[in-house]
Amino acid sequence: MTDLTENPGLSLNAVVRGACPHDCPDTCSLLTTVQAGVATRVQGNPDHPQTGGVLCNKVSRYTERSYHPERLLQPLRRAGPRGSGQFEPVSWDEALRDIAARLSAIAARDPQAIVPYSYAGTMGLVQAEGMAARFFNRLGASLLDRSICSAAGGEGLTQTLGGKVGMRVEFFAESKLILIWGSNSIASNLHFWRYAQQAKRNGARLICIDPRRSETAEKCHEHIALLPGTDGALALALMHELIAHDWLDHDYIAQHTLGWQALRARALQWTPERAAAICGVPVEQIKTLARDYGQSMGQRQRQPAAIRLNYGMQRVRGGGNASRAIACLPALIGAWRHRAGGLLLSSSGAFPVDKAALQRPDLLAGRKPRTINMITIGNDLLAPASAVFGPKIEALIVYNSNPVAVAPESGKVVQGFARKDLFTVVLEHFQTDTADYADYILPATTQLEHWDVHGAYGHTDVLLNRPAIAPQGQARPNSQIFRDLAAHMGFNDACFLDNDETLCRKAFAGKVDFNALLDKGFATLSLPEAPYANGNFPTLSGKCEFFSARLAAQGLDGLPEHVPNYETAGSSALYPLAMISPPARNFLNSTFVNVKSLRSMEGEPVLEMHSADADARGVKTGDVVRVFNQRGDYVVRAEVSTRARPGVVNSLGVWWRKFGLAGTNVNQLTSQHLTDLGRGPVFYDCLVEVSLATAPATQAA
Ligand SMILES: Nc1nc2c(c(=O)[nH]1)N[C@H]1C(S)=C(S)[C@@H](COP(=O)(O)OP(=O)(O)OC[C@H]3O[C@@H](n4cnc5c(=O)[nH]c(N)nc54)[C@H](O)[C@@H]3O)O[C@H]1N2
Numbered sequence: 001m002t003d004l005t006e007n008p009g010l011s012l013n014a015v016v017r018g019a020c021p022h023d024c025p026d027t028c029s030l031l032t033t034v035q036a037g038v039a040t041r042v043q044g045n046p047d048h049p050q051t052g053g054v055l056c057n058k059v060s061r062y063t064e065r066s067y068h069p070e071r072l073l074q075p076l077r078r079a080g081p082r083g084s085g086q087f088e089p090v091s092w093d094e095a096l097r098d099i100a101a102r103l104s105a106i107a108a109r110d111p112q113a114i115v116p117y118s119y120a121g122t123m124g125l126v127q128a129e130g131m132a133a134r135f136f137n138r139l140g141a142s143l144l145d146r147s148i149c150s151a152a153g154g155e156g157l158t159q160t161l162g163g164k165v166g167m168r169v170e171f172f173a174e175s176k177l178i179l180i181w182g183s184n185s186i187a188s189n190l191h192f193w194r195y196a197q198q199a200k201r202n203g204a205r206l207i208c209i210d211p212r213r214s215e216t217a218e219k220c221h222e223h224i225a226l227l228p229g230t231d232g233a234l235a236l237a238l239m240h241e242l243i244a245h246d247w248l249d250h251d252y253i254a255q256h257t258l259g260w261q262a263l264r265a266r267a268l269q270w271t272p273e274r275a276a277a278i279c280g281v282p283v284e285q286i287k288t289l290a291r292d293y294g295q296s297m298g299q300r301q302r303q304p305a306a307i308r309l310n311y312g313m314q315r316v317r318g319g320g321n322a323s324r325a326i327a328c329l330p331a332l333i334g335a336w337r338h339r340a341g342g343l344l345l346s347s348s349g350a351f352p353v354d355k356a357a358l359q360r361p362d363l364l365a366g367r368k369p370r371t372i373n374m375i376t377i378g379n380d381l382l383a384p385a386s387a388v389f390g391p392k393i394e395a396l397i398v399y400n401s402n403p404v405a406v407a408p409e410s411g412k413v414v415q416g417f418a419r420k421d422l423f424t425v426v427l428e429h430f431q432t433d434t435a436d437y438a439d440y441i442l443p444a445t446t447q448l449e450h451w452d453v454h455g456a457y458g459h460t461d462v463l464l465n466r467p468a469i470a471p472q473g474q475a476r477p478n479s480q481i482f483r484d485l486a487a488h489m490g491f492n493d494a495c496f497l498d499n500d501e502t503l504c505r506k507a508f509a510g511k512v513d514f515n516a517l518l519d520k521g522f523a524t525l526s527l528p529e530a531p532y533a534n535g536n537f538p539t540l541s542g543k544c545e546f547f548s549a550r551l552a553a554q555g556l557d558g559l560p561e562h563v564p565n566y567e568t569a570g571s572s573a574l575y576p577l578a579m580i581s582p583p584a585r586n587f588l589n590s591t592f593v594n595v596k597s598l599r600s601m602e603g604e605p606v607l608e609m610h611s612a613d614a615d616a617r618g619v620k621t622g623d624v625v626r627v628f629n630q631r632g633d634y635v636v637r638a639e640v641s642t643r644a645r646p647g648v649v650n651s652l653g654v655w656w657r658k659f660g661l662a663g664t665n666v667n668q669l670t671s672q673h674l675t676d677l678g679r680g681p682v683f684y685d686c687l688v689e690v691s692l693a694t695a696p697a698t699q700a701a
C-alpha cells in the first residue's frame with residue numbers, strides 16, 4: 001500500500017486526476033496540468049461521462065484562486081480589535097499550543113460551550129467530515145445541525161420516498177417532458193442542463209417553475225413565474241387536475257403507494273382557481289401544466305415525464321411540505337415505471353458512506369451533547385446560559401464555511417462574532433468576512449494540495465482527488481490541523497493517527513473499488529436503472545408514502561399541504577415586496593467572490609426589480625437603493641429587469657460584505673425562522689421595502 005498522504009511521488013510535471021470540491025450537484029472530475037511543480041491549468045475530465053470535459057467558469061479558474069496573492073499562507077493571530085481584520089503572523093506550534101490551552105480550559109467547565117461551525121466549502125469526506133468530527137466527538141463539543149442548505153427537501157423526500165434518492169441524472173436525456181422546478185440549472189447544475197439539452201434536441205418539452213426569469217427559465221419552452229413559497233399549492237392543484245381528468249396510473253397507485261384515498265380527498269380541495277390565486281399565475285397555466293404532465297404517461301404515448309426538483313423552492317416556511325407534495329406526483333402518473341421518468345432532488349442517499357468509521361461517534365463515550373442549528377447562530381451566539389439552551393457559547397471553530405456572509409440575519413451574526421468574550425478559530429484559504437472576527441486564522445490547503453474522496457448529490461459516481469501540487473506556504477489540510485490539535489490536547493486515541501489515505505479508504509468501507517478510483521479517478525455505483533418501477537421505495541412500507549404515519553405520530557399533518565410563508569407576499573403594508581436571493585452564476589455561495597476575474601463578471605451586488613415596482617418608487621437602473629425590513633438595511637444597485645416579476649425582487653448572492661455597498665450583503669434582511677420540516681433555512685421567505693438611497697455608498701476595490 002503506497003502512503004498517499006506522504007505522497008512521495010508528487011510529480012513536478014504531470015496531469016493529475018482530481019475532483020471538484022465545491023458544493024454543487026455536478027461534482028466534476030478534474031485534470032490538473034502541473035509544470036515544474038506549478039498547476040497551470042484545470043480542465044474537465046473528458047473520460048468522465050458526467051463531466052464530459054466541460055467545467056463551469058468558476059472552476060476553470062481554479063488556479064487563479066489557488067495562487068491568489070491574498071491566499072492565507074501562515075497562521076495568524078488577532079492584533080487589533082475583534083472584527084478589525086488586523087492580524088500578525090505566528091508559528092504553527094505557538095498557535096496550536098494556545099488554541100489547545102484555551103479549548104482545554106473551556107472544556108474543563110463544559111465542552112458543549114465549544115461549537116464547531118462548518119459546511120460545504122469542500123464536500124470531500126476527508127477534509128469535511130473525517131478528522132474534524134473525531135476531534136469534536138472526543139472533545140464532547142456541541143453538535144452542529146448542518147441544516148443551512150437542503151434540510152427541508154431532504155426531510156420531505158425522506159418522509160415520502162424514504163431517502164435522498166431518485167432518478168439517475170443521465171436518463172433525463174431520454175425524458176420527453178422535464179419540469180425544472182426551483183432551479184437555475186444553467187448557473188448551478190450545468191451538467192444536468194447538458195442532459196436537458198440533449199432531451200430538448202430529441203423533442204422534449206422543458207418547463208421551468210421559478211419566480212425569477214432565470215437564465216434557465218428563458219431557455220425553456222415555458223416559464224411559470226409563481227410567487228415564492230407557493231409550490232405546495234401548485235403541486236396540489238396539479239393533483240386535483242390529474243384526479244379530475246383521470247390522468248392516473250391506478251395500477252401503480254394501488255400497488256406501490258400508501259394513503260391514496262386520503263391524498264385524493266386533500267387534493268380535491270385544491271382547484272386550479274384556488275391555487276392560481278395563491279401562486280399569482282393564470283389558472284390556464286396550471287391546467288395546461290397538469291395536462292402536459294398527466295398525459296405524458298398515457299397508454300399510447302409512454303413519454304416519460306421527469307422532475308428536476310431543486311433547492312430554490314425549499315427555502316421558505318413550507319419547503320418541506322412542498323417537496324413532499326411534488327414528490328408524490330410521479331407515483332400518481334406511474335412515471336417511475338420508466339428510467340427516464342420520476343424525480344431527482346438529491347442522489348446523496350445512494351452513496352454507501354461509512355459515517356461511523358469516518359466520524360467515530362463512539363468517541364462521545366455515552367455523552368449526548370446539545371445540538372446547535374447552524375441557521376440560528378446569530379441568536380445562539382447572543383443567548384445566555386439557561387436550562388434549555390445549556391452553556392453560553394464560549395468558543396467557535398469555523399472551517400469550510402463563511403457564516404458572517406452566508407447565515408441569515410447578519411446583524412445578529414456580526415453582533416455575536418464581535419462578542420469580546422468569544423474565542424474564535426477560523427480555518428480558511430482567505431480572510432473572509434468571518435475570518436475578520438477570528439482570534440486565530442489557520443491556513444488550509446486547497447483541493448489541488450490534498451487528498452480526498454467524494455460522493456455527489458447530483459449524480460451517482462464516487463471520485464478520488466489526488467493532490468497535484470505541494471501545499472502552498474505553510475498551509476495544512478483540515479485533517480492535519482485537527483490531527484495536530486488533537487495531539488496538542490493530549491488526545492492519544494489511535495484514530496488520530498489515521499492518515500488521509502486511510503480515511504479515503506475507510507469512507508466507503510470496501511463498498512467501492514478503491515483500485516478503480518486510483519486508476520480512473522472515479523467509479524460508478526451499481527444501481528438499478530429504474531429503481532422504483534416496481535415500488536421498492538426505501539420507506540418502511542416499501543411504498544411511496546402519500547400519507548406519512550411518522551409525521552402524523554409527531555403531531556404533524558400526515559399529508560402534504562400548502563404551508564404559507566412566514567412573510568407572505570402582499571401581507572404587509574410596510575414591506576410589500578417579496579425578496580429572493582438565489583446564487584450568482586459566477587460565485588459558489590460566497591466562494592470565488594474575491595477572485596477578480598469572476599467578480600468583474602458579476603460586477604456588483606444588484607437588486608432586480610420589475611418596472612412596475614421600480615416606477616412606483618422612482619427607481620431607475622443604476623440607482624443605489626436601500627432595501628430594508630425589520631431586521632436591517634442592505635444597500636445595493638437597482639436593475640429594472642424583466643427577470644423580476646411584479647411584487648418580487650431578486651438579489652443574487654452571496655457577496656462578501658466587505659465587497660458589497662456600505663459593507664452589507666443580502667443576509668442583513670433574511671430571517672432565522674426554520675422550515676416546517678427538517679429545521680431548514682427560509683432565505684427566500686422574506687418581505688422588504690425598497691427606496692432610493694440618500695447617502696452615497698462605496699464598494700471596496
Ligand atoms: N454557480 C453556482 N452554482 C451553485 C451554487 C452557487 O452559489 N453558484 N450553489 C450551490 C448550492 S450550495 C446549492 S444548494 C445548489 C442550489 O441549486 P439550485 O436550487 O438548482 O440552485 P439555484 O440556482 O439557486 O436555483 C434556485 C432557483 O429557485 C428559484 N426560487 C426561489 N424561490 C423559489 C420558490 O419559492 N419556488 C420556486 N419554484 N423557485 C424558487 C430562484 O429564483 C432560483 O432560480 O447550487 C449549487 N451550485
Ligand SMILES: Nc1nc2c(c(=O)[nH]1)N[C@H]1C(S)=C(S)[C@@H](COP(=O)(O)OP(=O)(O)OC[C@H]3O[C@@H](n4cnc5c(=O)[nH]c(N)nc54)[C@H](O)[C@@H]3O)O[C@H]1N2
Nearest residue numbers: 119120121122149400401402406427428444581589590591
Ligand atoms: N441569502 C442567501 N444566503 C444563503 C444562500 C442563498 O441562496 N441565499 N444559500 C445557502 C446555501 S444553499 C448554502 S449551502 C450556504 C453555503 O454556505 P458555506 O458552506 O459557508 O459556503 P461558502 O460561502 O462557499 O463558504 C465556504 C468557505 O469554505 C472555505 N473552504 C473551502 N475549502 C476549504 C478547505 O479545504 N478547508 C477550509 N478550512 N476551508 C475551505 C472557502 O474558502 C469558503 O470561504 O449558504 C447559504 N446562504
Ligand SMILES: [Mo]
Nearest residue numbers: 023148149150
Ligand atoms: Mo447549498
